[in-house]
Amino acid sequence: MKNIYSNIFSFNKKTLNKSVASLKKGNVVGLPTETVYGLAGNAYSKKAVKKIYSMKKRPKKNPLIVHYLNHTDADKDVILNNDFYRLYKIFCPGPITFVLKKKNKSKIQSLVAANLDSLAIRFPSHTTTRSVLKRLNFPLAMPSANMASGISPVNAYDVANEFKKKIELVINGGDSKIGLESTVISLIDKPQILRPGVIGLKTIDKFLKVKIIKTNSSIRSPGMMKKHYSPGIPVILNQKSAKENCALITFGKRYKDRPNFFNLSKNSDLKEAASNLYKTFRKIKNQGYKKIHVVKIPNKDIGIAINDRLKRASN
Ligand code: AMP
Ligand code: MG
Numbered sequence: 001m002k003n004i005y006s007n008i009f010s011f012n013k014k015t016l017n018k019s020v021a022s023l024k025k026g027n028v029v030g031l032p033t034e035t036v037y038g039l040a041g042n043a044y045s046k047k048a049v050k051k052i053y054s055m056k057k058r059p060k061k062n063p064l065i066v067h068y069l070n071h072t073d074a075d076k077d078v079i080l081n082n083d084f085y086r087l088y089k090i091f092c093p094g095p096i097t098f099v100l101k102k103k104n105k106s107k108i109q110s111l112v113a114a115n116l117d118s119l120a121i122r123f124p125s126h127t128t129t130r131s132v133l134k135r136l137n138f139p140l141a142m143p144s145a146n147m148a149s150g151i152s153p154v155n156a157y158d159v160a161n162e163f164k165k166k167i168e169l170v171i172n173g174g175d176s177k178i179g180l181e182s183t184v185i186s187l188i189d190k191p192q193i194l195r196p197g198v199i200g201l202k203t204i205d206k207f208l209k210v211k212i213i214k215t216n217s218s219i220r221s222p223g224m225m226k227k228h229y230s231p232g233i234p235v236i237l238n239q240k241s242a243k244e245n246c247a248l249i250t251f252g253k254r255y256k257d258r259p260n261f262f263n264l265s266k267n268s269d270l271k272e273a274a275s276n277l278y279k280t281f282r283k284i285k286n287q288g289y290k291k292i293h294v295v296k297i298p299n300k301d302i303g304i305a306i307n308d309r310l311k312r313a314s315n
Contacts, residue, residue, distance in 0.1 A: 078100040252265070
């Protein structure tokens with residue numbers, strides 16, 4: 001049988017060299033991170049950045065997150081302030097993205113930040129992507145490796161299925177441990193959460209007072225579209241049941257095993273549920289269901305991030 005995944009490679013010295021060479025040429029590659037898989041390209045290269053937007057069919061007004069090895073590298077492009085250093089010490093490398101003021105002399109392509117004067121930066125902890133970053137003298141613009149407004153990929157096969165032969169290389173780094181996108185926090189003025197993630201407001205607030213935003217965060221975060229993270233079929237929230245031809249996403253042990261029931265976590269573990277969310281969306285879609293019902297998910301801790309994604313998926 002022909003291997004349809006001929007563009008997926010396991011991580012070793014040879015494939016590390018191959019991805020580094022590809023990135024240096026301005027090409028894009030699929031890389032694993034602890035949150036979701038990314039579509040990576042040189043953030044200083046117009047060719048690479050344009051390619052990322054066009055492959056994803058991403059609206060140009062939705063800025064990309066730039067990934068660095070450490071704060072010394074990030075210091076070349078953004079103004080790092082005290083709030084940043086406080087959170088960096090505790091949470092980095094890890095699943096948190098900081099929006100900061102871009103430096104005038106930064107070489108970041110203006111398209112990366114959708115022509116804003118701010119920039120979103122992150123320090124991924126996945127060892128594979130860190131090994132790649134160590135070999136480069138430029139940072140990586142790296143949005144999730146999926147078509148715009150769809151579900152983020154949580155393993156190398158998801159990435160290959162999204163882009164087929166259009167992506168030359170995806171490094172297989174196993175399942176993304178977290179399975180949901182990073183927390184995005186703006187540190188330009190008073191700290192504000194722009195996108196909830198596994199590192200919650202309560203946790204951050206222990207180290208840094210966070211301003212709660214009541215207005216629509218899309219003002220500060222142009223990419224936070226109302227419709228996003230969508231599996232491409234209707235998603236209906238806060239349901240208790242579903243007919244046989246409709247999938248029901250459940251949570252907790254009170255739900256029986258039925259062919260159309262998909263449990264995010266029998267142990268009512270919100271972390272486990274988060275890591276299963278996108279996997280479950282893809283599974284349901286692949287099984288041909290035309291509609292998804294979802295039971296109520298507790299709106300605490302990482303449940304807040306799960307509900308944020310579910311709400312957008314249902315729009
Ligand atoms: P994704 O790369 O798909 O995980 O999405 C990145 C998200 O980061 C976008 O949806 C934006 O909401 C946010 N973001 C990126 N750059 C900025 C920025 N300069 N200002 C505010 N939010 C940003
Ligand atoms: Mg995305």
